Amino acid sequence: MNTTIKDIAQLAGVAKSTVSRYLNGGNVSEKTKAKIRKVIEETNYEPNSFAQSLKAKKTNFIGVIAPTLDSYVTSTVLMAIDEELRKRDYTTLIISTSKHVDREIESLISLSRQKVDGIILIATGVTEKHIETINSIQIPVLIVAQEVVHCSCIINDDYHAGFKMGQYVSEKGHSAVAYLGVTESDIAVGQRRKQGIMDGLKEAGVSDLKTYISQFDLHDAARITQEMLESFTPTAIICATDTIAFGAMKTISKLGKTVPGDFSLAGFGGYNISEVIHPSLTTIRFNNEETGVMAAETIIKLTNGEDVPELQVSGFVFVEGESVKSVKS
Amino acid sequence: MNTTIKDIAQLAGVAKSTVSRYLNGGNVSEKTKAKIRKVIEETNYEPNSFAQSLKAKKTNFIGVIAPTLDSYVTSTVLMAIDEELRKRDYTTLIISTSKHVDREIESLISLSRQKVDGIILIATGVTEKHIETINSIQIPVLIVAQEVVHCSCIINDDYHAGFKMGQYVSEKGHSAVAYLGVTESDIAVGQRRKQGIMDGLKEAGVSDLKTYISQFDLHDAARITQEMLESFTPTAIICATDTIAFGAMKTISKLGKTVPGDFSLAGFGGYNISEVIHPSLTTIRFNNEETGVMAAETIIKLTNGEDVPELQVSGFVFVEGESVKSVKS
DNA sequence: TGAATTTATGGAACCGGTTCCCGTCGAGCG
């Protein structure tokens, strides 16, 4: 049997209310304090935080729904969120959906049942059903990585990141450029990032971009690269993520070709592994820690009923590696 | 204001207890059921699970304490744990300690206050203080990745994994072997794995192993490699983890040398990136999913008061890459 | 048709805390 506040009160010969007052810093005489302290130490008593939140109408839980845990980006953002929330005395409740979109809906409902004070949804796509659920639960929801009207969102500056990359690649003299992208249902990566790349290329005079669609995982990227190279020979391949770039690299070296000798290659993400591999990958590093901290701060504001901007944008850094070479025109 | 069971009862014109019975499948007439169902749908009512667990003395929460989220091994194990626990209607409460050991203690206490039904501790080292805390909270704790007497543990078969690797490297003809290991306070990796490697090498006739100690991160590994190569020139370098191997690889290529041309290299972990880089890394792949599932199953048994073996061992697979070459003797 | 069951429902207590309200006691004051 667990010790409760009642037990402590009995053992110390005082009322429950007095013990509660002692724990919460109310008016208790030194003598009583000493008695209670002694009993608590002896029994290893820990207050039941469920009972506390029941009365307090506040759980100090923030739920985070993530598509997966084993991705560099997600886990970095999660770490930062967790760190920041802990500092502010919140507990992070992480739920991974293993990329099942319907599980995102389930998780929203299940978190609302846990009475979390707020929910951070790291999204890969937001459907009508999402919006509906978000509106039906009466808990503030912050969306990270996707932009949704009338919802608080934090996104990467995908457009400008793409633009920068497009510009860079075309400045290096490439004109036969392939893009290994992802599904357009992912607005951020599938649409914004791509649009940025196209505009960046165009600005420097490259108007054609052959696009191929890959999953987010390395093996599918490798497969798509293989298919692509059978019908098209670009001088540069821009990949929607670093992981996809690694997949492409795998296929390229399997075919006995080299980067950047035969193909220039670039990605997005800035995984720390990218600088180790040879050649080091030219990529865009998004500031995931910043995103995480921003997310934590914002959701707390939301739970307190404070106003927050509907859209916040997290920055990026261009990382020049060795994987893109200059070609003579 | 949140809707409660009382509200539902009033709106439906029945007693709280009837609504509760309806929700939990008790005896309720069809007519009453219909009334209640209607009200619940209209109000989007979700029962407060805190209030439920308060009475039930069971939260269906399992806490998981992990040193970090942004490591391949940890996140894979976490995913598997989460997946398996969800299947069994438990909610996973993940806490990351950002490698602060004292935060592990804190987390144990804070989880006990949340009244989780059980705790999985993914450990990098277990001190006296840990044991003390584990004993003081009255919640079952399962330790993953370290072996502790009188505690339920799940570990990798580090000794035999090391043995296999030692054997392999010496069979390839290497005799000047360096080991980039980690602190001995990490029993599993720092001691067991190393002992296995030494015994594996010895069995094939190599009795000397120069050992260097690195942190778990890539940059420190790169630095230590640099230092090492200033005073010792091995033909093979065995690294305690794949990440350390990547660090070594970084230094090696910075020095203008190649793997496996100048140095053979091996790691432990089996990250999926290992097969992409060139040359692909010879490594040991531990079965992290298996560990995760086993952990979830075991902690549930523990919470139910069932007996579990004190020590369970999770398997591994040897992955032969291109990073270790044969040398003529 | 009346007695014995079974089924459906309401009322109340309980889980473990917090908090409001009120009574008591001792100290300070005139």
Add this chain to the structure above:
DNA sequence: CGCTCGACGGGAACCGGTTCCATAAATTCA
């Protein structure tokens, strides 16, 4: 010395559920 006031501590209600118990209604059975 009596009165007032503030500090202290106890009792009880409340948070939102579950569950036991009693009672009323419906059904079965003799």
